[in-house]
Amino acid sequence: xxxxxxxxxxxxxxxxxxxxxxLSLSRAGIPVHLLERAAEFSEVGAGIQVGPNVMRMLDxxxxxxxxxxxxxxxxxxxxxxxxxxSHVTSVDLGPAFVERFGYPYATIHRADLHxxxxxxxxxxxxxxxxxxxxxxxxxxxxxxxxxxTARGDEVPGSVLIGADGxxxxxxxxxxxxxxxxxxxxxxYRAVLPMTEIPEDLRSDSVVLWAGPNLHLAHYPLRRGxxxxxxxxxxxxxxxxxxxxxxDPDELHAKFSGVHPNVxxxxxxxxxxxxxxxxxxxxxxxxxxxxxxxxxxxxHPTLQYMAQGAGMAIEDAVVLxxxxxxxxxxxxxxxxxxxxxxxxxxxxxxxLTSRLFGQLFHASGAERVVRRDMLAHxxxxxxxxxxxxxxxxxxxxxARATSTEETVA
Ligand SMILES: Cc1cc2nc3c(=O)[nH]c(=O)nc-3n(C[C@H](O)[C@H](O)[C@H](O)COP(=O)(O)OP(=O)(O)OC[C@H]3O[C@@H](n4cnc5c(N)ncnc54)[C@H](O)[C@@H]3O)c2cc1C
Numbered sequence: 001x002x003x004x005x006x007x008x009x010x011x012x013x014x015x016x017x018x019x020x021x022x023l024s025l026s027r028a029g030i031p032v033h034l035l036e037r038a039a040e041f042s043e044v045g046a047g048i049q050v051g052p053n054v055m056r057m058l059d060x061x062x063x064x065x066x067x068x069x070x071x072x073x074x075x076x077x078x079x080x081x082x083x084x085x086s087h088v089t090s091v092d093l094g095p096a097f098v099e100r101f102g103y104p105y106a107t108i109h110r111a112d113l114h115x116x117x118x119x120x121x122x123x124x125x126x127x128x129x130x131x132x133x134x135x136x137x138x139x140x141x142x143x144x145x146x147x148x149t150a151r152g153d154e155v156p157g158s159v160l161i162g163a164d165g166x167x168x169x170x171x172x173x174x175x176x177x178x179x180x181x182x183x184x185x186x187x188y189r190a191v192l193p194m195t196e197i198p199e200d201l202r203s204d205s206v207v208l209w210a211g212p213n214l215h216l217a218h219y220p221l222r223r224g225x226x227x228x229x230x231x232x233x234x235x236x237x238x239x240x241x242x243x244x245x246x247d248p249d250e251l252h253a254k255f256s257g258v259h260p261n262v263x264x265x266x267x268x269x270x271x272x273x274x275x276x277x278x279x280x281x282x283x284x285x286x287x288x289x290x291x292x293x294x295x296x297x298x299h300p301t302l303q304y305m306a307q308g309a310g311m312a313i314e315d316a317v318v319l320x321x322x323x324x325x326x327x328x329x330x331x332x333x334x335x336x337x338x339x340x341x342x343x344x345x346x347x348x349x350x351l352t353s354r355l356f357g358q359l360f361h362a363s364g365a366e367r368v369v370r371r372d373m374l375a376h377x378x379x380x381x382x383x384x385x386x387x388x389x390x391x392x393x394x395x396x397x398a399r400a401t402s403t404e405e406t407v408a
Contacts, residue, residue, distance in 0.1 A: 021161055034121070072220045202220075
């Protein structure tokens, strides 16, 4: 395969966004040097929902067959009322959905998705993966970037892609807009073997039990062998920090008035991991000449639409498409085009996710209105409402180059 530019693109961060970027760029013939601060490549966390728009991207990246083997394909997206246990609405994810959007809706263990991407990157001669490299800053000239690491290395690159997550160092240098917004919502997540869930409470759907200032979502993972649960609620504990093992007392206190089915499910979990949920107002300052942000560093979003990682994967495909169509001198304008193409869509996800959070956490009159509004919502109207998202984006270019590399 022809290497368009011998100086690699430097990608900072080896999460789902960074790995998808390395893979996507390599599929387009662009060499990549990825720097990750952790000692090994891994994903902390539980399950992740993957909409058909994201499955389309995974297909373009040439990993769909592996994803299919380890994913679960839920039957519906179902909203239940967490207080009285009544059914609010469901979106059927069966054949009509798959035909409409071209790809199924999947759930997948975060570590499984990440591992598929890492394996594909490791198999590419164009990708160099390096761990224990914390990026501290960078300089750029008209021809390239020099990325500084805590070890004292200076890593040269044709471009620098900051896929370093919500606490991005690259964003701090590029935009400098401080900490992401605290929402006051926290998430406790856990994954259990399916066998530990009482048979009458197992479900083959993505089920969200919505209550006042809280919800519990659950769905199967890994071909149905695992049961993923995420409990989200408005809390005062968010100041304690992110990603710590939480004390479930507050969780159980907040959920004290819920339907017995919800209480039984919550009671199955002994150890919960806590996430403090943050996002940012959309801001289009994603690029500066040869430097660009991608994924959570560019557009951190709340998880209420289950699309944060999906948007990062879409970013990766668009970035490879725009960069591979540019000459070395056109790189700054290619990065600008990438950001321009992605800004509106990712902003819509960020802003709509906030609205979904309000809808899920409604109380009083809002809860009653939610019930009445959604009571007659058909799967067909859901398909229409989500078409802007699930129809996905153009993969032309990425798909062609992916085939090219497979042949090579
Ligand atoms: C509760 C919850 C549920 C979610 N559910 C879904 C869902 O169902 N579907 C979905 O699509 N999304 C979901 N998301 C969102 C999704 O998890 C994120 O959007 C996604 O993981 C972001 O990926 P990223 O690669 O941009 O960032 P990260 O995953 O944060 O990766 C950043 C990487 O950069 C590394 N790094 C950071 N700084 C440096 C540095 N200075 N030098 C080197 N390396 C560095 C980090 O170690 C890390 O590996 C959810 C999020 C939460 C909190």
